[in-house]
Amino acid sequence: xxxxxxxxxxxxxxxxxxxxxxxxxxxxxxxxxxxxxxxxxxxxxxxxxxxxxxxxxxxxxxxxxxxxxxxxxxxxxxxxxxxxxxxxxxxxxxxxxxxxxxxxxxxxxxxxxxxxxxxxxxxxxxxxxxxxxxxxxxxxxxxxxxxxxxxxxxxxxxxxxxxxxxxxxxxxxxxxxxxxxxxxxxxxxxxxxxxxxxxxxxxxxxxxxxxxxxxxxxxxxxxxxxxxxxxxxxxxxxxxxxxxxxxxxxxxxxxxxxxxxxxxxxxxxxxxxxxxxxxxxxxxxxxxxxxxxxxxxxxxxxxxxxxxxxxxxxxxxxxxxxxxxxxxxxxxxxxxxxxxxxxxxxxxxxxxxxxxxxxxxxxxxxxxxxxxxxxxxxxxxxxxxxxxxxx
Amino acid sequence: xxxxxxxxxxxxxxxxxxxxxxxxxxxxxxxxxxxxxxxxxxxxxxxxxxxxxxxxxxxxxxxxxxxxxxxxxxxxxxxxxxxxxxxxxxxxxxxxxxxxxxxxxxxxxxxxxxxxxxxxxxxxxxxxxxxxxxxxxxxxxxxxxxxxxxxxxxxxxxxxxxxxxxxxxxxxxxxxxxxxxxxxxxxxxxxxxxxxxxxxxxxxxxxxxxxxxxxxxxxxxxxxxxxxxxxxxxxxxxxxxxxxxxxxxxxxxxxxxxxxxxxxxxxxxxxxxxxxxxxxxxxxxxxxxxxxxxxxxxxxxxxxxxxxxxxxxxxxxxxxxxxxxxxxxxxxxxxxxxxxxxxxxxxxxxxxxxxxxxxxxxxxxxxxxxxxxxxxx
Numbered sequence: 123x124x125x126x127x128x129x130x131x132x133x134x135x136x137x138x139x140x141x142x143x144x145x146x147x148x149x150x151x152x153x154x155x156x157x158x159x160x161x162x163x164x165x166x167x168x169x170x171x172x173x174x175x176x177x178x179x180x181x182x183x184x185x186x187x188x189x190x191x192x193x194x195x196x197x198x199x200x201x202x203x204x205x206x207x208x209x210x211x212x213x214x215x216x217x218x219x220x221x222x223x224x225x226x227x228x229x230x231x232x233x234x235x236x237x238x239x240x241x242x243x244x245x246x247x248x249x250x251x252x253x254x255x256x257x258x259x260x261x262x263x264x265x266x267x268x269x270x271x272x273x274x275x276x277x278x279x280x281x282x283x284x285x286x287x288x289x290x291x292x293x294x295x296x297x298x299x300x301x302x303x304x305x306x307x308x309x310x311x312x313x314x315x316x317x318x319x320x321x322x323x324x325x326x327x328x329x330x331x332x333x334x335x336x337x338x339x340x341x342x343x344x345x346x347x348x349x350x351x352x353x354x355x356x357x358x359x360x361x362x363x364x365x366x367x368x369x370x371x372x373x374x375x376x377x378x379x380x381x382x383x384x385x386x387x388x389x390x391x392x393x394x395x396x397x398x399x400x401x402x403x404x405x406x407x408x409x410x411x412x413x414x415x416x417x418x419x420x421x422x423x424x425x426x427x428x429x430x431x432x433x434x435x436x437x438x439x440x441x442x443x444x445x446x447x448x449x450x451x452x453x454x455x456x457x458x459x460x461x462x463x464x465x466x467x468x469x470x471x472x473x474x475x476x477x478x479x480x481x482x483x484x485x486x487x488x489x490x491x492x493x494x495x496x497x498x499x500x501x502x503x504x505x506x507x508x509x510x511x512x513x
Numbered sequence: 514x515x516x517x518x519x520x521x522x523x524x525x526x527x528x529x530x531x532x533x534x535x536x537x538x539x540x541x542x543x544x545x546x547x548x549x550x551x552x553x554x555x556x557x558x559x560x561x562x563x564x565x566x567x568x569x570x571x572x573x574x575x576x577x578x579x580x581x582x583x584x585x586x587x588x589x590x591x592x593x594x595x596x597x598x599x600x601x602x603x604x605x606x607x608x609x610x611x612x613x614x615x616x617x618x619x620x621x622x623x624x625x626x627x628x629x630x631x632x633x634x635x636x637x638x639x640x641x642x643x644x645x646x647x648x649x650x651x652x653x654x655x656x657x658x659x660x661x662x663x664x665x666x667x668x669x670x671x672x673x674x675x676x677x678x679x680x681x682x683x684x685x686x687x688x689x690x691x692x693x694x695x696x697x698x699x700x701x702x703x704x705x706x707x708x709x710x711x712x713x714x715x716x717x718x719x720x721x722x723x724x725x726x727x728x729x730x731x732x733x734x735x736x737x738x739x740x741x742x743x744x745x746x747x748x749x750x751x752x753x754x755x756x757x758x759x760x761x762x763x764x765x766x767x768x769x770x771x772x773x774x775x776x777x778x779x780x781x782x783x784x785x786x787x788x789x790x791x792x793x794x795x796x797x798x799x800x801x802x803x804x805x806x807x808x809x810x811x812x813x814x815x816x817x818x819x820x821x822x823x824x825x826x827x828x829x830x831x832x833x834x835x836x837x838x839x840x841x842x843x844x845x846x847x848x849x850x851x852x853x854x855x856x857x858x859x860x861x862x863x864x865x866x867x868x869x870x871x872x873x874x875x876x877x878x879x880x881x882x883x884x885x886x887x888x889x890x
Binding site for chain 1: 668674
């Protein structure tokens with residue numbers, strides 16, 4: 123098993139780089155995971171928009187009542203009291219809507235004058251429309267009261283308006299799947315999609331660097347004169363590659379399990395695992411091909427970064443596929459990562475496991491295997507040519 | 514003589530394939546990836562007509578149906594696209610994801626949704642306000658029975674808008690920060706070139722450095738020529754990336770291209786001198802120094818929002834000092850303030866600190882390199 127041992131001895135030197143990627147990935151996933159909101163709750167909750175209020179008017183009962191109503195649809199965020207702080211917060215979505223109440227607003231409004239509030243928002247956004255409605259709803263109702271009951275006091279006005287506006291529609295959640303399984307799945311969907319980037323990057327660095335060392339012409343000549351047959355050396359290398367890949371995968375499956383807040387394993391989870399296994403085989407073949415074609419280590423680092431980032435961005439590993447343009451997805455469908463991510467998304471949405479449901483996902487995995495086979499065939503041709511050149 | 518040295522170094526740098534790839538091709542590749550991945554994110558925030566289904570028992574006299582059909586999001590864009598069907602059919606549509614919600618009943622409408630979300634909240638708010646109208650009418654009539662004759666119903670149905678967008682504000686397009694920080698990162702990436710220049714000239718760092726030290730050329734003169742050559746080649750990469758972002762990807766940089774250009778050049782200079790200073794003053798093996806520089810660069814890019822846009826805001830909010838000493842953030846913030854703000858105060862602050870850093874790093878490198886002689890290495 124000399125070749126097998128030599129493989130891991132060379133790999134050990136790449137370990138720091140690979141471990142840095144692993145640690146970075148787990149760290150980023152942990153941060154992002156805390157932002158992952160599962161919406162599998164069986165109870166309906168209003169979605170609140172983060173907003174800021176810049177009140178230049180006096181603090182009075184009318185404004186209080188108004189804000190009390192708006193708070194049903196919005197979360198108030200305290201910001202530093204400067205225009206710059208508010209504009210920055212809006213740009214970076216710390217708040218998505220800023221209301222400026224002008225000086226003398228209450229007095230003017232109660233007197234029936236023409237008044238308006240200034241807003242800063244993301245133009246034409248759904249959030250802006252949600253807050254607009256809440257604000258206008260309150261002020262329109264209050265205006266009607268003022269018109270028909272001119273003697274009404276501020277306190278009474280607030281009471282009536284809030285009373286009327288507390289009249290609510292009954293909302294029920296109606297879906298086939300009522301369990302809170304979605305949380306586990308949405309976490310894994312995110313985790314495994316991002317893993318596509320890390321796997322490609324680490325496998326190319328690991329596998330290609332080792333294979334590069336073995337494909338060096340002097341080493342190959344040296345290996346040819348050993349009493350071990352070429353076939354045996356190759357078999358040992360294949361085994362070593364396979365073990366590296368599996369070890370790496372297990373490490374991540376474990377990390378994924380530990381970092382998942384739900385710690386659940388269901389049929390979906392197992393399908394996720396099968397999918398990442400298929401993908402790993404494809405990436406392994408790709409790394410092997412790169413390893414026997416490139417000529418220098420520097421080229422490997424350039425290739426590993428470009429290939430992994432490029433594939434991850436266009437295939438939806440970072441940004442969900444639904445947000446990508448149609449033409450981007452068309453191009454991406456010529457890469458295995460696209461089919462891997464598609465399978466992941468389909469698995470996450472899976473609620474029943476009849477043959478008809480799983481059939482499509484198995485198809486996506488088969489396409490990945492197809493890619494692996496194609497890449498391996500190219501690698502075999504390249505390697506045959508190289509061995510002929512060696513003499 | 515100086516020009517000859519400059520030309521020779523220029524050729525040398527252009528032949529360094531690795532550096533050329535990272536500076537010229539990689540940022541363009543990354544910008545393309547950003548463009549494809551993020552260009553739809555803003556569209557995703559934009560409002561689109563909400564798809565709902567409606568099952569009403571009373572088809573004759575249906576005020577709710579009318580209200581739903583008339584509801585508008587903005588002028589000309591209707592709020593709802595309605596499918597009329599029975600509850601069973603609506604349930605199927607909901608679970609297949611074709612609609613966001615369905616409403617049953619016209620007098621006492623009930624809403625069915627699949628999950629909690631913004632669209633669902635808007636539908637509920639709409640139905641609520643519909644119900645609330647009758648409550649308002651009831652309360653007013655109790656207190657003022659004459660109101661009905663004075664046009665109360667019309668007034669209740671009337672919906673006036675009280676909020677107006679502040680004029681002259683730029684669109685807060687968050688995706689721009691990705692491109693700004695990428696350009697800033699590329700500027701500061703010049704530090705790798707500055708780093709190499711010091712390696713090549715210091716006798717204890719490379720054989721070439723040792724060779725140069727015994728040559729009759731003045732070391733500082735050669736170093737300046739080399740740095741100028743590195744600056745020239747690196748500026749080329751920035752102009753290329755900027756041209757690509759501006760003309761091909763149509764990234765909005767505001768109207769002050771001159772200022773943008775100055776920022777890029779000062780940024781590139783800061784990068785060069787930063788790399789040189791790190792290489793001169795850190796006494797480790799080359800690989801370790803390279804790793805430290807890389808961590809500074811990537812960390813700087815991360816903190817200025819290249820990987821996660823909100824990071825830039827979090828840093829500015831929680832650790833304000835860090836935003837002023839991180840050169841990648843200074844450049845990103847300069848681009849951002851040129852785009853987003855009408856005044857130049859913030860831009861000038863950023864650019865002054867950046868220039869200050871460039872001078873500081875330059876002086877540090879000079880002190881470290883000058884008059885360094887070796888009896889033996």
